[in-house]
Amino acid sequence: SETNQKPLVPPNPSKMEGYDPDTTPSSSGGSRWTPVLDPTNNNTIIGHHYSGLNYNVDEPCALQTLEIWHPATPASIAHGKPSLNETYGAGREAPWLVYIHGGAWRDPAIDSSSFTPSATKILSSLFQRSSSPIKKLAGIASINYRLSPYPNHPTSPSDPTDDSRTAQHPDHIADVLTAIAHLEKYYGMKSYVLAGHSCGATLALQACMDPARWEKDDDNKQGWGPKMFVKGGLGDGYGGVQEVAKPRTVVGFNGLYDLAGFIESPPQGYERWREAYREFVTSAFGSDEKVWRTACPASAGPSWVKEWKLTQRGEEGKKRKAVLVQSLEDSLVPVEQTEGMARYLEKENEQVNGDNKVEVAVLREEKGGDHDEVWQRGDRLGEILVSVLEGEI
Template sequence: MAQQVQFQTMPYGEAKHQEVGVLENNSAQQNTTSQQYWLVFIHGGAWREDNDGVNGFLPSVQKILKSKDVPQSSIRGFASIDYRLSPCNEQDQQKGKKQCPEGSIVDHPAHILDVRAGLNELQQKLKMDSNYILMGHSAGATLAFQVLMGKDVLNGQDSPDVPLPAAIVGMAGIYDFPQLLNDFTRPFYNLFVTDAYGADKKVQDQVSPSKFTGNYKQAWPGDNLVMLAQSPTDGIVNFAQRDNMQAKLEQDGFTVSLQELEGDHHKVWREGSQTAQLTAQILGQLSGEPAKTKAGEARGRRAAKSSRATQRQKKQRQ
């Protein structure tokens, strides 16, 4: 099916995947009375798959633009950040597995350096300042919170300072690597974590957003918002990840909005309608008038079920 919307791509580096996609919301350009935000997406893929790169956000963009729940005048436009990927293990490379990336292959801290460089490129071109919502799926959610962690995850590498977002939405995010490797014993998990971040447990701790040794409220001052969304039928990332991130954020002074997703790990970005619901919710919260969507109505149900779901998924050790 032909895409109904299309990103204009811009490079922020010379390597494959070092690009951002931008789509302005033409209908919102006429509006000068309400606060407007850019929606900036970071894809997942275990640091080894590009999940369609910048175009992985397009199904969500289409659903957002068609949604009656989303205040269209509040969206200035859309952006998507791609980044270089990590190598597969030798066995997967020999088998020619699809998820083995092409082009430049890197490890930490290249991924977060690329995301920061992409944000800097968007700032230079779009003048977003802090008027943007950073949305990340899976590994993309990890990277979104690593933006807040600053020098703690840059390994001494230089990176431009970038204005921080007004809100972060983490979808099926990975926030605690030691917890993930404890809960899932399938070799795949250890492989993608070590391929991206190495085998040093101290480093895995250091880069885990839920284990940030600083204070998020101090690193990200102001009336900023955080939303964490998770599906009870996600077979790849469990509720322990969301729960640990929620605990850290609340410890640091944030009130965390919890949203329930439906379907498997990839449904939220591949299908797009749930991303639209989350967008309506976060824009409503930013304006002080939370939207009434299915995602919002599910929040209360999720709070009651989260403990049972966490225990159920922990039993599904792989």
């Protein structure tokens, strides 16, 4: 397991060329910008895509990567890649969309590329609505993060020596925050919508909480804490917590929000999954059920919502929003998870007034398909996120 004994070095200036991913070290073997073609008209370039970007610059681990898509512009089409000024320029005010994949913190078959159908749909639909989508959406990022052990996976069991498959809470959220810090620092990301599927939705809400929650007792030197956040990453480079801007809007799809609650009393029809839940929750969070409760956004107790502060210029005082989407056909995650999350937020809202309330929208999808179909199809997921970006939800 990782230790925080290793001396941490400040970010290496020679490795700060992240403004141009073409010159950023890439763990997945030198991916390059590729054009994204409109599926409704295979001749039109609607974006440019880059995968396998390390966000842990100094000590890259196989899963500490992200991929990005940018809406095409006349300049990016002419050059075959995004124009740096246009895309990452200091004046860029459009939000990013950041996606966190699911897979119960452990499934090696679900990764950042699972957002491809949705990203394509989003770019395509923004192009139908606008001649200059880059003004509405600066970029899309889909994040990988280290996974927890999955020794009994049928085809890709985890190897205990693989440091991308031995993570335990809070490694997952620490990686997500490191990735967000990377986007802020190297890609000029100022504001963003944070979306997640399944355990990615858990992580999206954890990103709204105070990162100090992920510290462990000081006397537990092998334990986790803020120092772990920067293992070769960004932050202040000396072991401080990565302070990242919080998202103004969070969108959860088929999310897990109260794992202890599920395991304690699975809703009717979901009892058969109890042991599977117990298994992946133990792998991700350890065996202390208290940690399961405090790490999950619907069971963390009052009142973490006040930790969800908007600090970006122009966002102060703006209303925060949680959009919770649940397929009623999901055989793995019951709608009760989403209802419990909504109830938690509404209860928090009773304690505050006006703009301090979190706007809560719950979408119950009658024909949402099974648990993973929402990202496998991508059309509805993309449609919902476009509506969020356009301020329609």
